[in-house]
Every structure is written in C-alpha cells, then in structure tokens.
Amino acid sequence: MWSDGTQQVLLASGYGEHWGLSHLWPLLLLPLAILPWILHGQMNFPHPALQGLPEDPLSTWLDRLWKMALSLLVLSLALALAGPYLKSQYVEKVGRGAHVMIVLDRSASMNEPFVKKGNVQARMPKMEVARNVLKTLVAQGHDDLMGMVTFSTSPILAAPLGNDRAYVQAALDATEAGGMGFTAVARGLGMALDYFADQPVTGARAMVLVSDGGAHLDGKTQDMLRAMFMRQQASLYWIYLRSESGVSLKQNLAEGENIDAYPEYALHEYFQTLNVPYRVYEAENPEAVMAAVRDISKLENKPTRYLEPVSRRDLSQFAYGLAWLAAVLLIALYGLELKRWQA
Amino acid sequence: MQPGMVSVWVGRLAIWLRGWKGEAGRTLAWRRRCLMLMCLLLTLALFKPHSMLPNRVYDWYFVVDITQSMNVPDYEVGGKSMSRLQVAKQSIRKALSALPCGSKVALGMFTERNVVNVVRPVEVCRHFAALDQTVASMDWRMAWAADSFIAHGLYNALEQAPQLGKQMRVMFFTDGQQAPPANPRYMPAYAGKSGEVQGYLIGMGKPVLSKIPKLDEKNAVAGYWEQEEVQRYGNFGMAETLSVLAMEQGQHDRNAGHGPGNTLLDNAHLSALDEHNLQQLAGSTGLSYVRLDTAAQSSDWATGFGMTAWRWADTDLRPWLAVPVLMCWLVYLGLTFAGSHWLRYIKQCWRKLGQFVRA
Numbered sequence: 291m292w293s294d295g296t297q298q299v300l301l302a303s304g305y306g307e308h309w310g311l312s313h314l315w316p317l318l319l320l321p322l323a324i325l326p327w328i329l330h331g332q333m334n335f336p337h338p339a340l341q342g343l344p345e346d347p348l349s350t351w352l353d354r355l356w357k358m359a360l361s362l363l364v365l366s367l368a369l370a371l372a373g374p375y376l377k378s379q380y381v382e383k384v385g386r387g388a389h390v391m392i393v394l395d396r397s398a399s400m401n402e403p404f405v406k407k408g409n410v411q412a413r414m415p416k417m418e419v420a421r422n423v424l425k426t427l428v429a430q431g432h433d434d435l436m437g438m439v440t441f442s443t444s445p446i447l448a449a450p451l452g453n454d455r456a457y458v459q460a461a462l463d464a465t466e467a468g469g470m471g472f473t474a475v476a477r478g479l480g481m482a483l484d485y486f487a488d489q490p491v492t493g494a495r496a497m498v499l500v501s502d503g504g505a506h507l508d509g510k511t512q513d514m515l516r517a518m519f520m521r522q523q524a525s526l527y528w529i530y531l532r533s534e535s536g537v538s539l540k541q542n543l544a545e546g547e548n549i550d551a552y553p554e555y556a557l558h559e560y561f562q563t564l565n566v567p568y569r570v571y572e573a574e575n576p577e578a579v580m581a582a583v584r585d586i587s588k589l590e591n592k593p594t595r596y597l598e599p600v601s602r603r604d605l606s607q608f609a610y611g612l613a614w615l616a617a618v619l620l621i622a623l624y625g626l627e628l629k630r631w632q633a
Numbered sequence: 634m635q636p637g638m639v640s641v642w643v644g645r646l647a648i649w650l651r652g653w654k655g656e657a658g659r660t661l662a663w664r665r666r667c668l669m670l671m672c673l674l675l676t677l678a679l680f681k682p683h684s685m686l687p688n689r690v691y692d693w694y695f696v697v698d699i700t701q702s703m704n705v706p707d708y709e710v711g712g713k714s715m716s717r718l719q720v721a722k723q724s725i726r727k728a729l730s731a732l733p734c735g736s737k738v739a740l741g742m743f744t745e746r747n748v749v750n751v752v753r754p755v756e757v758c759r760h761f762a763a764l765d766q767t768v769a770s771m772d773w774r775m776a777w778a779a780d781s782f783i784a785h786g787l788y789n790a791l792e793q794a795p796q797l798g799k800q801m802r803v804m805f806f807t808d809g810q811q812a813p814p815a816n817p818r819y820m821p822a823y824a825g826k827s828g829e830v831q832g833y834l835i836g837m838g839k840p841v842l843s844k845i846p847k848l849d850e851k852n853a854v855a856g857y858w859e860q861e862e863v864q865r866y867g868n869f870g871m872a873e874t875l876s877v878l879a880m881e882q883g884q885h886d887r888n889a890g891h892g893p894g895n896t897l898l899d900n901a902h903l904s905a906l907d908e909h910n911l912q913q914l915a916g917s918t919g920l921s922y923v924r925l926d927t928a929a930q931s932s933d934w935a936t937g938f939g940m941t942a943w944r945w946a947d948t949d950l951r952p953w954l955a956v957p958v959l960m961c962w963l964v965y966l967g968l969t970f971a972g973s974h975w976l977r978y979i980k981q982c983w984r985k986l987g988q989f990v991r992a
Binding site: 325452602614618 | 776973
C-alpha cells in the first residue's frame with residue numbers, strides 16, 4: 291500500500307518523465323538534518339546562577355538560525371550528491387553560416403574504383419574518395435550547419451542538420467561498411483529537401499550531391515523535385531564521381547546518341563532546368579573535388595537561432611550553492627559566539 | 634601597508650589558527666577549522682571541478698528492425714495505440730538520456746539480411762541532440778528491401794559490434810517476424826562464440842497475431858497485407874535421405890519438395906511477437922532475451938549491472954568534495970554537542986567495545 295502511494299506521488303511529480311536522480315543512496319543522509327534539533331549539551335560557561343540571567347529573544351533566534359543553517363547544509367549536500375536533473379530540455383543556439391545537406395550515394399557501384407588499372411592510389415574505391423573529400427568539407431567552415439543523408443535504394447538520415455561536426459564524421463565513417471543496392475537519387479534529394487521544409491530561410495541552403503551515376507527520373511518525379519527545390523530555395527552542387535567508362539558531362543553528346551543511354555547526362559540536363567543555382571564538379575581524380583569544397587565555403591549567410599535538445603540539465607549546482615550559503619552563515623554565526631566569559 | 638601592521642596581522646592569524654589555550658580552546662579551534670574547511674571545499678565545488686578518471690560507462694549499439702511488421706500498432710500508451718517501431722524508438726531515446734556521460738552509442742537499422750550502421754560510436758552527452766534526432770527520424774521507409782531474415786540480421790549486428798568498439802554491447806529491437814517464412818532447416822547457425830558480444834535481444838509487440846498495415850505517404854493505414862500477397866509455397870527443401878528403394882517404388886523424392894509445407898504460410902501475412910524464435914536466437918548467441926512492455930524499461934537494461942564498461946571519462950569531482958564536507962559537518966556537530974548525553978553514551982559504548990576487543 292505504501293509503495294503504491296509513493297509510486298503515485300512520484301508519477302504525479304513527473305519523476306522519470308521530466309526529472310530524475312542520478313543516485314538514490316545519498317537520500318539516506320537526509321535524516322542527519324534532525325541531529326542539531328535533538329542534541330543538547332553545548333559548551334557553556336560555569337556560572338553560579340544561569341537561571342538568574344534574563345532570557346534573551348535575540349539569542350534564542352540566533353540559536354534557531356544556527357540550527358537551521360546546520361540542517362540546510364546537510365540537506366542540500368545530500369540533495370547535491372543525489373544529482374537531480376531535468377529531462378528533455380532545450381537550449382537556444384545561434385548558428386551562422388550556410389545550411390549544408392550532404393546527399394551521399396551509397397549504392398553498390400560506389401565500391402568500384404575510378405580506374406581499374408594503375409597503382410593502389412589510383413584504384414581507390416569511389417566511396418573512399420567521396421569520403422575523404424567530404425571529410426575535408428566537414429572539417430572546414432565550422433560556422434556552417436551540416437547534415438547528411440545517405441541513399442541507395444532508399445534514403446537514410448545519417449546526421450541531422452546541426453553544428454555537430456564530429457557526429458557527421460562518425461556518420462561518414464559508418465559508410466565504410468560498403469555500399470549496396472541501387473541509386474535512388476530523387477528519394478535522397480527529396481529527404482534532404484524535406485529537412486528544410488519546416489524551417490525559415492535564414493541562411494544559404496546548399497545540397498551537396500555526391501554520386502557516381504545517374505538514375506532515370508520520370509516526369510512526375512522531376513516536377514516534384516523541381517517544385518521542392520524552388521520552394522526551399524536550395525542551391526545544388528553535384529560532385530560527380532566519374533568512372534572510367536562514364537561519360538563526361540562537359541562535352542556535348544555526339545550527334546545521334548541516345549540520351550537515355552547516358553543517365554548521368556540526362557540528370558545533368560535536368561538539374562540545369564531546376565531554376566536554382568547549380569554547379570557540377572567532375573571528379574576524375576581526388577584533387578578536382580576541392581574546388582567544390584572551396585565554392586561551398588564562400589556562401590553568404592545570416593545568423594539564425596534554433597533550439598537544440600540536451601540530454602539532461604544538471605540541477606545539483608543549485609544544491610551546492612545552497613550548501614555554500616549555509617556554510618558561510620555558520621562561519622558568520624561562529625563569529626558571534628561568546629568564546630570567553632567576560633564578566 | 635606598514636611592515637609593522639603586517640606582523641600584527643600575521644600574529645593575529647597565528648593566534649586564530651592555534652586557537653585558545655586549554656581544553657575549551659582546543660575544541661573551539663577544531664570547530665573553527667572544520668567550518669573553514671567546509672567553506673573552502675564548498676567554494677571549490679562551486680567552480681564545477683572535473684577531470685578524467687576511470688568511470689563506469691556503457692557502450693551500446695542500438696539496432697532497430699524497420700521491416701513492415703514493426704508497423705503493427707499493438708502497444709497502448711496513454712489510451713493511444715502505438716506501433717512497435719514507435720515504441721522501440723521511444724525506448725532508445727529514453728535510454729540515451731539515461732546513459733551517463735562518457736558512454737558511447739552507435740546506431741543501426743535492420744531489414745532484409747543485414748544491419749546498416751548509421752553512425753559510428755559517439756559520446757552520448759556531447760552528441761545527444763544529433764543522436765536523438767537521428768533515432769527520431771528512423772522510419773520504415775528507410776528499408777532498402779522488404780525481406781526480414783531475422784537470424785541473418787542479428788548475426789550481422791553481432792559481427793559488427795566488435796569492430797565498433799571493444800566493449801560494445803548490442804541492443805536489438807525486433808518482433809522476430811521472419812518474412813518470407815523460411816524452412817527452419819536452412820537457417821544459418823551462429824558462427825561466432827556464444828556470449829562474446831553481450832547485450833539484449835528485445836522482443837517487441839504482443840504474442841497475439843495481428844494484421845500488418847500498409848501505410849501510405851502520410852503514414853495512414855491504407856490497407857492490410859493479405860495472404861494472397863505473401864509467398865505462396867512453403868515446400869522448398871530437399872529430402873534428408875535419398876533412398877533408391879523408394880525411387881524404384883515410384884516415389885520422386887529427389888525432385889519433390891520437402892519443405893514444411895503450406896501450413897508454414899497460413900499466417901505469413903499476420904505478425905505476432907515470435908518469442909520462441911527469439912529465445913532460441915538469444916540462446917545460441919549468448920544475448921539475453923527480454924520482452925519490452927513499456928518504453929522506459931530499456932533504460933534500466935542499458936544501465937544494467939553486467940553491461941558496464943570501465944573507461945577514462947570526464948568525471949564530476951564535486952562528490953569527492955562533498956563527502957569530506959559531510960565528515961567535517963559531523964565532527965563540528967560532535968564537538969559542539971560534546972556535552973550531549975547521547976554522544977557521551979556513544980563514547981562509553983565505544984570504549985567498552987574497545988576493551989572487549991582487547992580482552
């Protein structure tokens with residue numbers, strides 16, 4: 291019955307839901323607080339007739355204050371040791387810089403190297419090249435907010451848009467496991483664009499698509515994606531990891547060539563019709579991609595406020611503060627104590 | 634300030650520290666020292682001292698099954714039905730805020746036969762916001778294939794765990810639904826050492842069969858999976874023995890199907906928590922199987938006794954200051970109330986105990 295009652299009270303106060311205690315054992319120290327009130331026998335001075343002295347209300351109150359300070363000290367210390375905290379709190383942060391969403395292709399073809407011949411350096415898988423490039427991008431421009439979506443057959447949000455660079459790095463490292471499945475460019479871009487949907491436009495928005503190939507987009511998808519780009523006012527940077535057999539986007543297709551046979555070319559043509567700033571960087575070799583990194587770091591921005599969740603807000607600082615106050619009070623009262631009998 | 638003044642102050646300080654002469658004076662001096670020490674330690678505590686010390690932390694690899702059977706809404710929270718996936722996500726988010734700072738968390742998602750590692754282990758307090766949002770965004774639409782070979786997926790997660798960290802534990806949220814139904818004889822055996830990776834296999838959902846919803850673009854239920862839509866034949870499998878005699882008698886064992894038959898598929902379009910299968914998997918891999926009833930349970934499991942990893946981590950030093958303050962408080966109290974009957978009684982008892990021990 292008792293445990294039921296306590297549980298009810300705890301639930302009503304939001305324990306576990308809104309606040310919690312790191313440790314429970316320090317609560318056993320709480321009863322110490324009654325010691326000053328039940329103990330007697332302070333130091334006194336031998337005096338033949340203490341009863342004869344008049345009662346002094348000020349001294350009585352000072353004595354009570356002293357006991358209260360003693361109790362307060364031990365109570366707040368016990369509380370501080372228990373470590374109370376608030377759950378699901380938000381802190382306001384100010385972000386400057388561009389909002390950059392990286393859209394990384396994780397399909398199976400990314401496991402292949404740029405060229406099949408040559409030394410180890412040249413035969414680096416495209417995924418590794420992309421990762422190295424993105425790592426330099428993530429390491430630079432520390433004012434930008436960054437996020438990442440990886441996609442193969444379906445898109446996965448790997449890192450939410452924020453200023454947590456180490457997290458984006460960790461998400462990039464996780465792509466080491468190797469790619470799989472097909473290339474669903476549209477879905478990847480769609481998810482990344484969706485991420486901007488509920489936020490006011492406070493900074494330049496950039497989508498950095500890192501992909502090795504094209505995928506065919508049907509008319510409906512094309513229109514939808516175009517509308518999304520327009521609405522979110524995001525510019526597009528395509529880091530095209532061209533493989534040996536891949537077509538270059540710089541030169542025009544030869545007369546009579548069927549564009550459908552070159553999906554990356556079709557995608558390039560489509561991106562040019564998006565009515566948003568668009569640039570393509572052809573990365574035949576790992577160095578060429580640095581240009582993209584430089585361009586993105588030049589984007590202009592306004593500062594933006596946003597809320598970021600924190601795991602818990604520690605409240606024990608207040609308890610330590612109270613304990614400190616009590617200690618100072620005790621010292622002050624010690625100063626008032628009569629140390630020697632002055633007749 | 635004049636040099637003479639300084640010597641006067643030093644002298645006063647010396648007297649003040651030495652205390653007054655005599656029994657009462659000594660007590661007074663000790664009381665003062667206790668107070669000063671308390672005040673000093675508490676002032677230090679106000680500056681939030683912290684340093685790297687070996688600390689009890691927890692490393693977790695949270696893996697969520699995002700196959701469609703996880704969309705079955707057979708949890709009830711506050712009068713509203715919630716899907717298994719939602720509850721799994723909620724319990725991971727609760728566990729994230731329950732883990733002490735210094736713990737590391739990696740995230741993964743399972744469908745088909747493998748687990749995709751979304752993010753490598755990161756420290757939980759500094760990266761809480763990103764971790765929390767990543768978990769919140771996990772969705773069944775992120776699935777790259779519709780199959781659900783739970784055994785393959787679990788083994789895959791256990792393979793990844795040691796690469797993520799030496800003390801990485803795995804917490805795998807799944808309902809155990811195998812889709813399409815497979816011949817149990819052809820399920821892989823666990824290749825690793827049982828118990829090498831510790832952790833929990835967490836059963837989601839109720840053991841009662843429910844229909845698996847098909848969700849539309851806005852996550853509204855657009856229908857349910859029907860039996861016609863799932864795999865039709867359950868007779869894949871070869872005969873265990875091939876007998877010449879039987880063949881001569883007109884049997885075609887070599888070419889006939891020897892699977893468990895279509896009874897296997899009777900309920901393939903429905904989903905229930907497959908506790909039997911999960912318990913078996915947990916037994917062979919050395920994980921602990923537990924069933925999740927409320928989202929809050931997982932934080933207890935995540936900070937459970939056997940799952941600790943000791944590591945150098947940023948530690949709050951204030952408790953190390955607070956404990957001496959408590960000692961000082963007790964000494965101060967003891968000295969102040971030296972005349973108390975209680976304390977005298979305790980002193981006597983202490984002496985008697987000492988004599989008793991000596992005798």
